[in-house]
Amino acid sequence: MISYHPDSRYLTDFATANLPLAEAVCVSAHLEFCGKCRAHVQQLTDVGGHMLARLQPEAVSEDSFAALMARVSAGAQEQFPVTVAAQVPQEDVEEAAQSHVFLPRAVRRLVSGSLDKLRWVQLGKALRVAPLQVSDESRETAIYDIRAGGRMPEHEHRGEEITVLLQGSFSDADGSYSCGDFVVRHAGEAHQPTATMDKDCICLVCLERPVRPRGLFYRLLEPLVNYRLQRMNRSVA
Amino acid sequence: MSSSEDSNIGSLRKALAGAGPQGAPDPWEAAIRKVAQHQDRAEFKKLFDHYAPMIKSFLCKGISSYADRSLAEEMTQEVMLKVWNKADSFNPTKASVNTWIFTIARNTRIDFIRRNGRAGRTIDIEDIWHEADSPEPVVELQQRRVETMIRNAMATLPEEQALVLEKAFMENKSHNDIAEELALPLGTVKSRIRLALSKLQILIDR
Numbered sequence A: 001m002i003s004y005h006p007d008s009r010y011l012t013d014f015a016t017a018n019l020p021l022a023e024a025v026c027v028s029a030h031l032e033f034c035g036k037c038r039a040h041v042q043q044l045t046d047v048g049g050h051m052l053a054r055l056q057p058e059a060v061s062e063d064s065f066a067a068l069m070a071r072v073s074a075g076a077q078e079q080f081p082v083t084v085a086a087q088v089p090q091e092d093v094e095e096a097a098q099s100h101v102f103l104p105r106a107v108r109r110l111v112s113g114s115l116d117k118l119r120w121v122q123l124g125k126a127l128r129v130a131p132l133q134v135s136d137e138s139r140e141t142a143i144y145d146i147r148a149g150g151r152m153p154e155h156e157h158r159g160e161e162i163t164v165l166l167q168g169s170f171s172d173a174d175g176s177y178s179c180g181d182f183v184v185r186h187a188g189e190a191h192q193p194t195a196t197m198d199k200d201c202i203c204l205v206c207l208e209r210p211v212r213p214r215g216l217f218y219r220l221l222e223p224l225v226n227y228r229l230q231r232m233n234r235s236v237a
Numbered sequence B: 001m002s003s004s005e006d007s008n009i010g011s012l013r014k015a016l017a018g019a020g021p022q023g024a025p026d027p028w029e030a031a032i033r034k035v036a037q038h039q040d041r042a043e044f045k046k047l048f049d050h051y052a053p054m055i056k057s058f059l060c061k062g063i064s065s066y067a068d069r070s071l072a073e074e075m076t077q078e079v080m081l082k083v084w085n086k087a088d089s090f091n092p093t094k095a096s097v098n099t100w101i102f103t104i105a106r107n108t109r110i111d112f113i114r115r116n117g118r119a120g121r122t123i124d125i126e127d128i129w130h131e132a133d134s135p136e137p138v139v140e141l142q143q144r145r146v147e148t149m150i151r152n153a154m155a156t157l158p159e160e161q162a163l164v165l166e167k168a169f170m171e172n173k174s175h176n177d178i179a180e181e182l183a184l185p186l187g188t189v190k191s192r193i194r195l196a197l198s199k200l201q202i203l204i205d206r
């Protein structure tokens, strides 16, 4: 049962495609778990359709239709073809479909089909983190895997943090969260999530990039992740 | 939680039930179907004449900073090319033609901005904004019947609410962008948009 949903700001900015991509990935992931928010996004999109149809029309040039049909006749695909998706081999996508963790489409693309192939960084006994590259916006995106019963170090957020639970559940002083939940923590809120005993907890996490690291958690996480990333990049190059 | 959810949905149903008949069927649905089934160019010309000027208007608003007419013209063609190519994926039970074309124009616009902005990316727009084949069914909020009601309610919105909706939906602005532009606290922008949406019977819990 999903109890935590994106608020009207996230849903509206998503429906109008005005969210930073990393946050849009989180909303998109939640929508695959939540029929109610998906219905809201459909309603919001209807508002967009309604407003579009009532705009003051802007004349297109006279030869526009002919030019378009010439492209159609020449068998034109869109000028902006699907490119990134094509890089994920089909077998990876099928493999992901068979794996026991349900991954929403946007996440499936970002992890190239499977969580196993990610570069995991172990942070203590209970937590491993795999950074994801969404875009170079001011957000850090990662998959967190908290071992069943494991406890994360207490940490404070320097910026807004979105967590979407992909598997398992965790709890902190404020409540307990289960698969599909969309949990937002604001800057300055501290918490110490603990995964429930029965299952590893896998989360998609999007962090507003902190201006400068402060506090135990970032001292632990930030330099390490950045260091590993740099090393990976070097070894690729 | 769940009880407030139920009552929201319940009151929405009631409101919609009172919204009157669904009105005339959308004539553009048939046009899209003919394009999908027979590559009917005459029907496509009608669609083009009707929608291309609106799409161009939308794109001109959304990309005002790069506004140059030939660019908006080129992107309009791009959107209409997608309408032609994707006509067979149009599903009238999921979206009205207006809504469907809005999503194509919106995605084309964001795709363009991402390709031309500094933000590099590793994911396709369509992987994020997609019609999910989700195991979780859409909760039936009867949103397809909202059209008549949207029209009536939209006409009665106070100017300050209509303005923020216009900026969010047509001018490509986030809540934060609107707050900055109008020099309003973010919370005020959020509550204006929520108020406007609730008049359109879109009742989001928070």
Ligand SMILES: [Zn+2]
Pocket (backbone or CB within 6 Å): A002, A004, A005, A006, A030, A034, A036, A037, A038
């Ligand atoms: Zn939801």
